[in-house]
Amino acid sequence: MAADRHQAGLKILEKLTTDAYQIQEQVLEDILNRNAGTEYLRGFLNGQCDKQHFKKNVPIVTYDDIEPYIHRIANGESSDILLAEPVTGFYRSTGTSGGQPKLIPSTAEKDKGALFQTLMGSVMNKHFGDLDKAGKSMQLLFTKPEIETPSGLLATTATTSIFKDSGFRNIVSMRYTSPIETIFCSDINQSMYCQLLVGLIQRDKVVSVGSIFASAMVRAIKFIEDHWEELCYNIKTGHLSSWISDSGCKNALSLIMKPNPDLADSIENICGCKSWEGIIRKLWPKAKYIGAVATGVMSQYTAALDFYSGGLPLVSSAYVCSEAMCGINLEPLSKPADVSYTFLSNMAYFEFLPVKKDCLTMFLDQVQFNSVARQESKEMMSSIEAIEPVDLVNVEPGQCYELVVTTSAGLYRYKVGDILMATGFYNNAPQFQFVERQNVILSIDAEKTSEVDLLRAVTKAKALLDPLGFLLTGYTSYADTSSTPGHYILFWELKMKESNDMKEPDPKIMVECCFSMEESLNYTYRMYRKENIIAPLELRVVKQGTFDALMDYYVSQGASMSQYKGPSCIKSKQAIKILDSRVMGKFFSVETQF
Ligand code: AMP
Numbered sequence: 001m002a003a004d005r006h007q008a009g010l011k012i013l014e015k016l017t018t019d020a021y022q023i024q025e026q027v028l029e030d031i032l033n034r035n036a037g038t039e040y041l042r043g044f045l046n047g048q049c050d051k052q053h054f055k056k057n058v059p060i061v062t063y064d065d066i067e068p069y070i071h072r073i074a075n076g077e078s079s080d081i082l083l084a085e086p087v088t089g090f091y092r093s094t095g096t097s098g099g100q101p102k103l104i105p106s107t108a109e110k111d112k113g114a115l116f117q118t119l120m121g122s123v124m125n126k127h128f129g130d131l132d133k134a135g136k137s138m139q140l141l142f143t144k145p146e147i148e149t150p151s152g153l154l155a156t157t158a159t160t161s162i163f164k165d166s167g168f169r170n171i172v173s174m175r176y177t178s179p180i181e182t183i184f185c186s187d188i189n190q191s192m193y194c195q196l197l198v199g200l201i202q203r204d205k206v207v208s209v210g211s212i213f214a215s216a217m218v219r220a221i222k223f224i225e226d227h228w229e230e231l232c233y234n235i236k237t238g239h240l241s242s243w244i245s246d247s248g249c250k251n252a253l254s255l256i257m258k259p260n261p262d263l264a265d266s267i268e269n270i271c272g273c274k275s276w277e278g279i280i281r282k283l284w285p286k287a288k289y290i291g292a293v294a295t296g297v298m299s300q301y302t303a304a305l306d307f308y309s310g311g312l313p314l315v316s317s318a319y320v321c322s323e324a325m326c327g328i329n330l331e332p333l334s335k336p337a338d339v340s341y342t343f344l345s346n347m348a349y350f351e352f353l354p355v356k357k358d359c360l361t362m363f364l365d366q367v368q369f370n371s372v373a374r375q376e377s378k379e380m381m382s383s384i385e386a387i388e389p390v391d392l393v394n395v396e397p398g399q400c401y402e403l404v405v406t407t408s409a410g411l412y413r414y415k416v417g418d419i420l421m422a423t424g425f426y427n428n429a430p431q432f433q434f435v436e437r438q439n440v441i442l443s444i445d446a447e448k449t450s451e452v453d454l455l456r457a458v459t460k461a462k463a464l465l466d467p468l469g470f471l472l473t474g475y476t477s478y479a480d481t482s483s484t485p486g487h488y489i490l491f492w493e494l495k496m497k498e499s500n501d502m503k504e505p506d507p508k509i510m511v512e513c514c515f516s517m518e519e520s521l522n523y524t525y526r527m528y529r530k531e532n533i534i535a536p537l538e539l540r541v542v543k544q545g546t547f548d549a550l551m552d553y554y555v556s557q558g559a560s561m562s563q564y565k566g567p568s569c570i571k572s573k574q575a576i577k578i579l580d581s582r583v584m585g586k587f588f589s590v591e592t593q594f
Contacts, residue, residue: 002130009122012115013330016345017429021393023345028054031349031408039081040069041412060353060389060404060413063102069410070103074149079105083410090155092147093322094563101558103155104322105410112347114167116325119344120317127332128208128288135207135286138177138199140220142191142561143184157560158322159212177202179256181248188552188561192223193241194249197231198256199284200267206284210291214301214314215566217292218473219548221279221308225500226545228271236264275498278310289313294336296418296434297451297565300458302336304473307497319434323416324348324405330426340423340431343392348408351389352401355419389413395422395430402438441569442479444486444534447524451568457520458490461513470494470505474547477569478576480538487535490517491579493547502544507587514539514589526594536589546582553578 016023032049035041044057059065069082070090079087083105090103124131131137143160162168163183172180178195185191199206211217224231234240238259244250270282280290290309293316294302305314315332318325319341326348327341334340343350389404403416420432436452443449454477462472474493480486496503514537518529528534547566553575555561570576 002125002132005118006122006125006130009118010126013119013122013344014427017342017427020343020345020428021391024349024392025051027346028349028406031406031412034084034408035410035412038083038410040066040410058413060351060415062415062417066411066414067102070105073105074103074151074153074155076151079410083107083408085109085408087153087410089153089161090149091158091161091322092144092155092558092560093158094559094565102322103149104158106158106161107409109408110165110167112325113162116318116320116328116344116347120328123328123330124315124317124332131207131288132175135205136177136202137175137208137210137291138195138202138206138284138287139209139291140192140195140199140211140216141176141178141183142188142216143186144558144560145186157563158320159560159562177206179252181246181252185246185249187246188555190244190246190249191561192220193227193231194244194246194253196220196224196227197234197240198253200231201235201256201260201263203263203267203284204286207286208289208291209280209284209287210289210315212293212562213565214292214294214298214305215551215564216561217290218301218304218308219551221276221304222473222545222548224271224279224283225276228267232264232268232271235267236261277307277497280305280308281310281312287312289315289332291315291317293318295319295339297437297455297568299336300455300472300475300566304471307471319432321416321418323411323414324407326350326403326405327432330431338433340433342426342429342431345392345429349406350392351404351406351413352392352395352420352422353389353404353415354387355400355402392430393428395432397422397424397430400435401432442477442488444479444481444488445528447522447528447534449488449521449525453520453522454568457517458492460520461516462492464509464513464516465494465505468506468509469497469503471497473544474550474566476547476550476567476579478571479569483535485533485535487538489538489540491540491542491546491583493542493544495544502584504585505541507585510539510541510585510587511590514587515591518589518591519594530592530594538589539587540579540583541585541587542579543582543584546579549578549582550575 028051032054036045036049045053072081073079073087085107087105088108089106091106092101093104143163144157146154146156148154169180177199182191182194230241238257240253290312294314295316313333314336316336316339317329317332319327324347327343329339330342400419400421403418403420405414405416406412417438419435419438421435423431423433436450441451458475472492473495475490477488477490480489518537551564
């Protein structure tokens, strides 16, 4: 049965990739036929619904452009102002607009999600065999409570809505170690504790471990480091700790727990070791892989997971956003840095805006930094924006693009905000590496540092600490403009590879790390530093557990634990306070000879 399903999945994949052009044309035709009469599209199309009219007249937009329509629907107007099909709710994406999560309309349509899951399952089955038959997956999954909009429509994260669906509820006990009650527990610490406890109790059945994004997996390991003695005590006695007060968790665990001193002893022996290198493989010896997206901004967690994994492959299986499900990774065994996602032609109508990123960086690096150059770079930016988008099948390998989607749920030529690089084709469907979330996160004066610029700088600087046995387990940043000139502050959480006791890092090396980061930042940054328009970069080393506290704070403020990506930059005063109250040492760059 399962084998037939997976074979059928692979066949569908062949068709979707071979007929990518025809399917994309059909997807657009269907969307336009259904929605050309909506208030939004009428204004641009005047009743014409062919592709030429669409391309010529419908503007490429960002969330801010369509937000008024979304708010009108959320406030009770009929959804046909934007799309013909009724809006049944909203997804709250991790992308924000004015500090608020974006609301992406969703409809009753479930087929695409189900098909996407089936195709991913078929690819995994091809590489790892029938794991459903072999055992269970310890997937750490979290949900967020729904929020009611004034119209009565509910807004929740895309992952929560998947877990709420009966399709997921029907398979959860068969496929996953976590009982549904633990996934729906609103207290993330109780949820994490219980999911890890059942994952450890069933460790001999666990054939894969993971979370949606790599950040939650790293958090889970740190959580075990803090709680393993208590977890073992619960396993030994068969009694759940009294601080677990959630009735759903208590009931679910009461059906699973019974005293098991032998199991507790084995886990105690593993966790009691000085080094936690390879701990995942030791705790779950039958696991074949760690499933967690580790591309894009999540690549900061690969070093930690490589250390803990004991050589298990780290699989980033899909590229999905609240706006659309986009692509799957056909080579799950490839290293995170080499992962490409093959776009599925039936999920949305995809367009790609060429981005001459390298060209722009080179340009800014080469020109003398003066007002003429600034003007030229601005003009160059606007000429980049004037470039026409290309269709899915027409992208060119090696070229970077900004993703633009048109969906059946009311997004028309909508910029998702991600930059992707085309790497090749599978049949006629292009494959893309995730490059970056297109957002400037740090800025002082005209200097602009993107998420990927910062990640590159941190990666280079932390290499200085590798030989000394330190692991960087979390970082974030903010632009401090409270004094003039302003400066960038980086927060780093470190841990020793071989022990849980933290050694003071050598101040000389930390100062070198500061300089190394500055050296890696862009031309404008370095220029501004020389001219003292930006003051020396500051590195604040925080105590262990600080980034868990930060995650707790964001989750308490409405972020989803499952979709949490760890901010590369923070603006919230409260979040900065949490970090500042845990600083162990401050270091500044002293050089400007780049
Ligand atoms: P959300 O809107 O909360 O669902 O988050 C979607 C965003 O997460 C995307 O726009 C990407 O920026 C990021 N993302 C999703 N999947 C991946 C992936 N496989 N690799 C890197 N980033 C991803």
